[in-house]
Amino acid sequence: MTRHMLGLHGVTAESLGMIMERAWRIRQNRRQYREKLKGKLIAALFFEPSTRTKLSFELAAHWLGAEFIHFPLETSSRVKGESLLDTILTVTAMGVDALIIRHSNSGVLEWLKEKVDVPLINAGDGAHEHPTQALLDLHTMYHYFDSLKDIEVVMVGDIQHSRVVRSSIWALKTLGARITLVGPPSLLPREFEQFGISISWRLDEVLPKADIVYLLRIQQERQQKGLLPSLADYTRQFGLTAGRLSLLKPGVLVMHPGPVNVGVEITAEALQLLRSWPRERAQVCIEHQVASGVVVRAALLDYLLGEESHEITA
């Protein structure tokens, strides 16, 4: 049976815990893992542009001694009219040990897993899941909280189109956190309540309870598609502005998957103020998230491809 990381829906607390634990061990003693994946070839097929995620995976592979190749597919194969499956089969036929895939079509890996016999790692599929982002966020959260049980996580932004939110919901719920999603109704359908979480269309009402405020990136195109009146309107209602900082609970964690649109999700003034505050008052951990990305992805690669590899139990 092939081991994949397609998403966090249904993944058990035990599996999440093992990945977290391995990430800690790698973080503490990177050298010990230097040759863990020596001789393995990991290919990244990105059908959507990405710099951060690709770089993070590349570095993670590097840490474990694996070879890493990257196919910038957002241009070449499409032009040639080659089908997705042809591309994937070509690459696997060349002999790779794992495929990291990013694609704009939700669920594309669920379809591909029936066609290939190498581990697939989801680096983001449409609006479905982005499991490694959620895992690195967990890793970051555990740096500040011993347990996520009953921790109040408020996620703000374009919930509807966010794959980060979907992965995070499942993992956080499994680990006992309480989630509130916030955004304008055009980007946050009421039906999200059916996932057993809270929703709110008013940021000011939920900010005071948050242990973690997780800001999501707002894409410029949402405005063009008529989902928002303007980015300024979004910021007025849902941006973390200097005026809203007084609503925050002491010791709150402010997170963002990056890259931040300063002035939209959070204003420059608020960001500056937050960074100047002492730890007991608030902490911005955006850079910490980036650093966690490499550690967690290394842990995941080792977990799926290393000697003591595991199935992700769902």
Add this chain to the structure above:
Amino acid sequence: MKLLLKGATVVDPSQDLEEQADLLIEDGVVAGIGRGIRADYARELDLSGKYLVPGFVDMHVHLREPGFEGKETIATGTAAAVAGGITSLACMPNTAPPVDNPLVVGYIQQKAREAGLARVYPVGALTRNRQGEFMADYSALYAAGVRAFSDDGDPVDNSYLLYQIFKYLLAFEDTLIISHCEDRRLAANGLVHEGYWSNLLGLPGIPPAAETVAVAREILLAQATGKRLHLAHISTAGAVEWIRWAKEKGLPVTAEVTPHHLLLTDAAVKGYNTAAKVNPPLRSEEDRQALLQGLREGIIDVIATDHAPHKIDEKDLDYFEAPFGVIGLETAVPMLLTELVHRGELSLRELVQAYSCRSARILGVPGGTLKPGAPADIAVLDLEAEGVIEPRRFYSKARNTPFAGRKVRGLPVLTLLGGEIKMEEGAVKVGKQE
């Protein structure tokens, strides 16, 4: 040539008949129904324990020919039809070239005659090349035999043009406009019903309003003009309410529902199952219940499959790339018998009414009745026969069914067209012609 069908329970709502009787066929038409009919020199078939009904009439089928013979042909599609107990069907005009000129109408009629299995009624395009810009050549299509017009999957977005078309076709009194109700801007390239599953899978949703807005527009145009309108494959509870309103007003509006919308919900897309990718999408349980209730009340008049064959490799793509559509000719009757009739959700009589009598009447074609003198288009059903939906055994070229593997109880076991046996015990008499 005489054929005597003996001992079946005859269910024919068109003459309020539901009793054990013999049926005599002479020269291709029903010569008599009654107990203990005797006929000299007649071939006799013992059908005791079986149910004999007017052949099913499916008013929404894609036969794909001409142009897409890899998906289906008129020969394979009509073979699938008679395998499923269907003796007449209307086929949609989204062929290549489309059915917007009499040549294509003639081609389809000719191919159907050659296949010799089922009666085929081509639906003409509503606009030239189905592009929603100019009226199609109605009088030429009419002269070729077309009595129903539709752009089906590509609805006329332009309400002004549609209004003019409704008016223009008033002069062709015995014609019908069939509307695929979808506001395409609202549907916004969605892929599944907007709701729990679209959120879970991260797939763009199609809101129910994409249908109800369009249903309301079509009904209001029918009201404004008095033109006869048929609403294809209704999928939402909201649409049922609009149709109820139209009927209460006495407007010339009829509607259809597919077996898949009656039997499945959006949960069928779980795991990005492209076999359940269909437009309009499978909706919520609430919608499904409203459709069923609407059918029972006669708000929804007919059942039709929207049989939409695709090649295996076309459906074996990821959820975004795979085309919309499911097939239904060979699954409709077994699935409906199993899931609705046997469960007491719908009586056999109601099924026959919705999937034969009313469809024939709305289309204005023969069939849907076993009154003496009517063509002997007949389906014989064995309500106790058990089986499994096995796509590899389909007569259709396509395999894209969401019902694969389902156990069924109740199968069509004999199909006659004009008194000739076209299917017996699941085997279609392919190639047999008059």
